[in-house]
Amino acid sequence: MLTRSAKYAIKALAYLARRPEGGAPVRIGDIAREEKIPQKFLERILLQLNRDGILYSRRGPEGGYGLARPANTIMLGDLIRRIDGPLAPIPCVSVTAYRPCPDCGDESSCGLRLVMKEVRDAMANILDQTSLADMQKRSDAVKGALAETRPTAVKPAHARKPRRSNPTS
Numbered sequence: 001m002l003t004r005s006a007k008y009a010i011k012a013l014a015y016l017a018r019r020p021e022g023g024a025p026v027r028i029g030d031i032a033r034e035e036k037i038p039q040k041f042l043e044r045i046l047l048q049l050n051r052d053g054i055l056y057s058r059r060g061p062e063g064g065y066g067l068a069r070p071a072n073t074i075m076l077g078d079l080i081r082r083i084d085g086p087l088a089p090i091p092c093v094s095v096t097a098y099r100p101c102p103d104c105g106d107e108s109s110c111g112l113r114l115v116m117k118e119v120r121d122a123m124a125n126i127l128d129q130t131s132l133a134d135m136q137k138r139s140d141a142v143k144g145a146l147a148e149t150r151p152t153a154v155k156p157a158h159a160r161k162p163r164r165s166n167p168t169s
């Protein structure tokens with residue numbers, strides 16, 4: 001399961017990805033307020049992403065954070081591994097952090113391992129091929145579709161202007 005840190009990291013980066021390219025860096029307080037993330041928590045996450053080269057930072061009164069790379073090159077799988085560690089639900093199916101358990105009998109026929117490997121592979125297939133930009137496109141598409149299906153608001157009768165009677169009729 002995604003930790004709160006990974007969820008906040010993705011939300012903060014998605015917020016930065018929605019900003020105009022080449023625009024000014026965004027203050028951490030603004031990101032925290034807009035995305036409803038506790039600021040202290042966010043500071044730690046953004047520092048790490050800055051160290052990892054995902055974000056750039058600028059100091060000073062006009063300072064803040066911005067994406068150091070285009071949003072279509074920042075993959076969700078990479079982000080989650082940086083914050084949470086391996087995607088695998090158990091270490092014996094991890095590609096990046098393989099570890100057997102001490103009571104392991106026959107790894108190749110272990111049913112739990114066979115199922116968890118499928119889970120790991122399915123997650124990696126999706127998350128390693130989905131960028132921040134792809135995620136945003138999906139969200140925009142759903143918002144657009146919802147806006148089209150939403151009925152246009154009809155004013156209640158008391159809010160409508162009374163019709164004027166025609167004095168010549």
Ligand code: SF4
Nearest residue numbers: 092101104107110113
């Ligand atoms: S193969 Fe089965 S017993 Fe061995 S480490 Fe994996 S889950 Fe545990």
